[in-house]
Amino acid sequence: MRYYGRATTLAAAGIALALLAGGCGADEGDGTDNGGGGGGSKKVEVFTWWADGGEKQGLDGLVSQFKTDCAQYEFVNGAVAGGAGSNAKQVLASRLQQSDPPDTFQAHAGAELADYIKAGQIEDLSAQYKDWGLATAFPKGLVDSLTVNGKIYSVPANIHRANVLWANKKVLDGAGITSVATTLPQFFTQLDTLKAKGVTPLALGKDWTQQMLFEAVLISDLGTDKFIGLWSGKTDWAGADVTTAINDYKKLLDYTNKDRDSLDWTDAEKSVMDGKAAFQLMGDWEAADMDAKGFKDYSYTVFPGNGNAYQWLADSFVLPKGAKNPEGTKCWLKTVGSAAGQKAFNTKKGSIPARTDTVAADYPAYQQSAIADWAKDVAVPSCPHGSACSQGWQGAVNSAQGKFSSDGDVAGLQKALVAAAKQFAGK
Numbered sequence: 001m002r003y004y005g006r007a008t009t010l011a012a013a014g015i016a017l018a019l020l021a022g023g024c025g026a027d028e029g030d031g032t033d034n035g036g037g038g039g040g041s042k043k044v045e046v047f048t049w050w051a052d053g054g055e056k057q058g059l060d061g062l063v064s065q066f067k068t069d070c071a072q073y074e075f076v077n078g079a080v081a082g083g084a085g086s087n088a089k090q091v092l093a094s095r096l097q098q099s100d101p102p103d104t105f106q107a108h109a110g111a112e113l114a115d116y117i118k119a120g121q122i123e124d125l126s127a128q129y130k131d132w133g134l135a136t137a138f139p140k141g142l143v144d145s146l147t148v149n150g151k152i153y154s155v156p157a158n159i160h161r162a163n164v165l166w167a168n169k170k171v172l173d174g175a176g177i178t179s180v181a182t183t184l185p186q187f188f189t190q191l192d193t194l195k196a197k198g199v200t201p202l203a204l205g206k207d208w209t210q211q212m213l214f215e216a217v218l219i220s221d222l223g224t225d226k227f228i229g230l231w232s233g234k235t236d237w238a239g240a241d242v243t244t245a246i247n248d249y250k251k252l253l254d255y256t257n258k259d260r261d262s263l264d265w266t267d268a269e270k271s272v273m274d275g276k277a278a279f280q281l282m283g284d285w286e287a288a289d290m291d292a293k294g295f296k297d298y299s300y301t302v303f304p305g306n307g308n309a310y311q312w313l314a315d316s317f318v319l320p321k322g323a324k325n326p327e328g329t330k331c332w333l334k335t336v337g338s339a340a341g342q343k344a345f346n347t348k349k350g351s352i353p354a355r356t357d358t359v360a361a362d363y364p365a366y367q368q369s370a371i372a373d374w375a376k377d378v379a380v381p382s383c384p385h386g387s388a389c390s391q392g393w394q395g396a397v398n399s400a401q402g403k404f405s406s407d408g409d410v411a412g413l414q415k416a417l418v419a420a421a422k423q424f425a426g427k
């Protein structure tokens, strides 16, 4: 059942895992040897983009568990602010190139992780998986997305859902919208009603957030199988159904704020919380962030037309080659993979644990509904969050969509998407 109420569940029916195989800088120190830990370094620099709001609260939860489990080490916060790693990934790339890695960094499961593996930048953790009993702690499909040539390279902290439509309940009520749109045509009707009321119907931000909205439309217009096929090479980006999706997406842009290209996801979210906008398509880190910011009057549902598609992504942590404190990093990774660590993190982060031994009752209402959906929905990947495509492919789609946001050239966008797939698919 889906409705615009706070305790709604998202979608129905399906199967479990069909997974496709400056910033704020460090708070202190640089992870170098400070003479502690019997001559080894005590500091563990953890590099993420979780610098604020619900994201920071999630990280803080994990850190408090780390302090308990790994009291001999010291957490050093290397977070670089900016949604989806828009700044952090560039900083990380240059540090890796200069052989100055943090002790661990956040990487998305799937094709994005494979980038680091192929570049020889991260260590094989298969032995730790064995020692810590992790091989059976996570779903097999997820472990496959962390594995190359039989070696497992990272420890997943969570599963996020990308294709969620958030709303300000009061704004919807004020416009007399009480039903849930389950198709794009129904959604367009609601957006018209909101426009007539003088609010921004759909809040939107820059580049990667536009990729997310476009992917949600692709899922609605192509269905789950064909959407998955876009990334595996089975679905043609030049197809008529992709043209339909681009046209629908173009129509949606008309309902969004004009300053979208300069906003991060939290700016768009703020316009929803302030009642200036009604809806926002965003991943479920939004639940945690709205909670952290004390905004309670929100509702959520799966994006109209997405049915039982669970667009997944997973944050995972790695051991970089050349990390200054590999033993400290292993302690961090063990905490990340533990039941206690996953609970401390995910209860605050809006995501659900990657581990399968979750006790749903320990979680807020949103995550309880997500845990139920994850068990029965169809898993589809996300390009801007790395489960579907490499960072090169992400960048190419990003530029194409940035251009489209100003010129609205449907044929031009499709041509660029076809070229990006040709250049990056399978690489």
Ligand code: GAL
Binding pocket: 049, 050, 055, 082, 083, 084, 085, 108, 160, 283, 285, 313, 314, 315, 384, 385
């Ligand atoms: C994603 C990440 C999430 C969340 C989001 C917004 O890429 O996986 O954990 O941080 O970006 O910043």
